[in-house]
Amino acid sequence: MKIFWFIPTHGDSRYLGTSKGARQVDHAYMKQIAIAVDHLGYEGVLIPTGRSCEDPWIVAASLIESTSKLKFLVALRPGVTTPALAARMSATFDRLSNGRILLNLVTGGDEEELRGDGVYEDHATRYQTAEEYVKIWREVLTRSHTGEPYTFHGQRLSVDDAKLLYPPIQTPYPPLWFGGSSEVATDLAAEQVDTYLTWGEPPEAVREKLEVVRKKAAARGRTLTYGIRLHVIVRETNEEAWDAANELIQYLDDETIEAAQKKFAQMDSIGQKRMAALHGGQKDKLEVSPNLWAGIGLVRGGAGTALVGDAETVAARIKEYADLGIDTFIFSGYPHLEESIRFAELVFPLLPLEVQKKLAQPNLTGPFGEVIANNYTPNGKGKPHKTKEPSV
Template sequence: MSQSDQITFAYWVPNVSGGLVVSNIEQRTDWSYDYNVRLAQAAENSGFEYALTQIRFTAGYNAENQHESVSFSHGILAKTERLKVIAAILPGPWKPALAAKQLATIDHLSNGRIAINVVSGWFRGEFDAIGEAWPEHDERYARSEEFIRSLKGIWTQNNFSFDGKYYQFKDYTLSPKPLQKPHIEIFQGGSSRAARDMASRVSDWYFTNGNTPAELKKQIDDIREKVKANGHSVKIGVNAFIIARDTEEEAHAVLQEIIDQANTEAVNAFGEAAREAGAATAEGEGNWAKSTFEDLVQYNDGFKTNLIGTPQQIAERIVELKSAGVNLVLSGFLHFIEEVEYFGEKVLPLVRELEAQPHLPAKSA
């Protein structure tokens, strides 16, 4: 099997404080730069190909401190050799001209290892706090689509012109353009109709919250159908909180301890904000419409993906995700460095062995 046919792995960069579960359980992780450099080096040596920085402007849900995503991404790239870092960017605070130039420069400095995650925004309180306009739900995705179309045009054309509702350009030429061809990879998240439709038109990658293979396949089939109609192509990434232990009992005991020690006030506050955001979608529900309290303890439904158990169990479930159409697993961990290394040593080799078996369907393009 060629490397391009293999499922790939990313991890959430802890550039915000509080870890990835809203719980009072010990999380051996740190939002400092020094810790993140050690983590990034461990991750690329353990077989991870991508890292995703988080974008936050305000405190909340255990994240009291936040490093800015693009500059932090560049800092990690400076200390690694192979890892590609995906910088999260919010249209609104960022304008496409600045983002395009900023990322093109980092692309040159990192020898083509920067990517972008365009986050349309779901938490109005954050936008209000920094004085940014808050368009309605579908309008935020319309703005993000114009943002992506602008980036692509700037990165691939000379004398680029664009006359959109949110952004306008006239005969703009960026030089130098990025090293990556045709352009820097563009990721995007969301589970609403507007998010999936946008991905099917303009994004290279689509991130979705954690879920079962069967439920993910419904989303992926929907996107694939739209992609064909649009003459586009898109790859799929899914969020997963991974608890890999030597025994199944130990792994599930850790999960139960995380939930038992959940920060109830913070989880409920997040759930309320998420429900308000979901109610604003055209279909009246969003990413977390069917999430229970326990699901929301990991705020991107990472427990739902069920990568919890022994290395063999987790490897088999990852292959099931691949069969459903998943191209990338976006991973979170309780104790980051040690668990990233355990995953690389114990789980990833089993995934590659299972992928090499001839009965497994090839990964979707």
């Protein structure tokens, strides 16, 4: 099981839908989050993309030197960049980071935003472009290890003698991730990508979606890995967690919800429509499955659900998704710095993680925790141990 966190390049706050409790997301803050999650043992971070975000490639590159093991899941945008340029960027980042880049294929779901980026394609055409884009991207990177050029002429894209002189560290290319719920999206996933991502729908809906992708991949002789994107609100008790969920949307008014839902309805993303259908814009119908709360999706596009509960409950829900075949979990919480620490402290010890090995610090000895009254060390049970008196 691998746990990722999130760099909020589109903003961060204590409350949704209001500037109250908001904080400026500058480089210093993003660096704080990256250093924290790298130290805590998270596998990597997802960096979002779109016009509401800072550029993910520049953000990720700026954080290489501040981290040592953290992987960066960065967006590939067909139509916004050419596949050969994206291959060169991917290889360069992989080399400079010593093999720490992962690529997230994003076809986009907002035609208005896409037109602003110069992409004038409908949903079906975007996937035709994406299929050829990924084929070129993969081949250019794969052939870079032998120096062989690649020529391809498709219906949407073409290259002649595309070549990389500097191959990536990861072979044959940095892993490619992708999430999509439409028929053409699952076809593309089965044919082209390495890890299929889903947003946090109820477990039964996730099971059905993964089964579709598995069957399509198997028919092509391929096996994928699977991940899920969720928010999380974890506290020491279930009551505290649900209070925190309600506090997160306490300043969210109906007008703001209506405006957000109207915008989401205009998008052609099937995944976004599935997210919106979970709550229907209603604040009184937000627990859509046990401990799965859709309040974030009232105003946030994309992933709109959160696991809510105490550490044991959240760990149990994570394991339910893991039992479906999901081995990678991309979480986030508001504010992202504090919640990354809280989640690691409360939930990591309850999960079957490789990260436990990363967290072990064999060269360090106790005491751990603040020494009490300059004479007692905490034992984790609320009772202090008296330290030995020094010999004279």
